[in-house]
Amino acid sequence: MSTAEELINFKQALRFYGAKTLHLLLSAMLIWLFGVLVFIPMASSIGWDAEFVCTLIVLVAFTILVSRAISGFRNLIDAFSVFPARKYLIKRGLAKENAVVVSKQILYMLSVVVLYLLYFPFLVRLHPAFSGMVLILVVFFVFLLALKTLRASHRAITDWLCS
């Protein structure tokens, strides 16, 4: 795919998924901000029951919005990943398909880590063990993505080590 086709592909992805994904992610962020910084502290001053119910309500709303935004966000990452691949990885000698795979997996890893950090205040309020269990799952998922990245870039890494 040439640069022009990649740009057109990214433009189409922005046009199809941009507005709806942005709306859902902005809503999720605003609800997260108000929930974590305002409503849950107010509820905790009332009592543990109120804090638990408010945390659950904000968590459910946040999860619904994020889950609806995920497919659009993923498509946007797939369309965008070509540009960092072209700028940083192809120039260092990596084949184009492998560079796109590496770029995509790195963006997925960053997104998963950010998502876990956003969920952390809710999970730790529900039960401290929940955040631990989810962290273990996140680490496992990031490890699988890192393996995929390594598989796509092992030749370039070994060439660099031996040079």
Added chain:
Amino acid sequence: MGERKEPVVKTASEDESEKFGASMYAESSRAIRQVGARVVLSVGATILIWLAGRLIFVPMAEGLTQQLLGYPVAGIVSAIIAVALAVIIFTVFIDIRRLTSGLAGIMAYHFGKASGEVQKAEYNNYRTALDGVLYVVIVTLTYLLFVDYLATIHPAIPAVLLILIVIWAIFALYRSTRAVANIVGKYASKAADELEKQAKKK
């Protein structure tokens, strides 16, 4: 001889949107001037009543062991102060609504002007977006005023009210961000068109 500059010729739609922006700004400024002082005085009265109740009347009532019609005096005093606060806040709520719309209109004019483009639909989007967030903040602050008095009447009331406010705020913020997404979506579409032009050049 000085440099001769070409006069800037505005299109009919640019002129129309500038006139709309200016009239919206004037309307918003008028709304703030008219209701601003009234809202500030009412909020001041609310805070004074809240302070007097919190620091004087409710502690005095809690020191009394008598009951009136089967209810503790502290609960009755808290209910009276809560009703007084509710009446004041209700009477200025329409003014607060006009005030927040005015503030949102002024901010929409300044943001729209700064971007170099002034569109009618954009003003409405800015207004909707800012209204939503401002209403949630105002309702939250109002709840904080009432929470102590409501807890004295019955401990479950603040919890139930907070849960209702959280559910309402989620829908209000969702509606508000839709307006923001409309604004950003328009700029993203323009950026995408620029990308296509650059792609065609290459």
